[in-house]
Amino acid sequence: MIDRDPDPRPVPPERPLPGDCCDSGCECCVQDTYAEALADYQARLARWLERHRDAA
Structure with a gap:
């Protein structure tokens, strides 16, 4: 079984x-x-970092 994020x-x-x-x-x-x-990547990354504050 593959555990995908x-x-x-x-x-x-x-x-x-x-x-x-x-x-x-x-x-x-x-x-x-x-x-x-x-620009799209940077916006998606900013939203992702908000959800994963420990990743910064």
């Missing part, structure tokens, strides 16, 4: 590699996508 710590998004951005001004740039994912 019902409230695991959020995992940060992977940072894009230097060659992932083509620098052509794409409407949906990997840098923009990463920034949005990072």
Whole structure:
């Protein structure tokens, strides 16, 4: 039987590699996508840390 954590710590998004951005001004740039994912991660982590004060 696998005992899974019902409230695991959020995992940060992977940072894009230097060659992932083509620098052509794409409407949906990997840098923009990463920034949005990072902001979401930080918000989820802050809420998780409130629930797990002993983890800080």
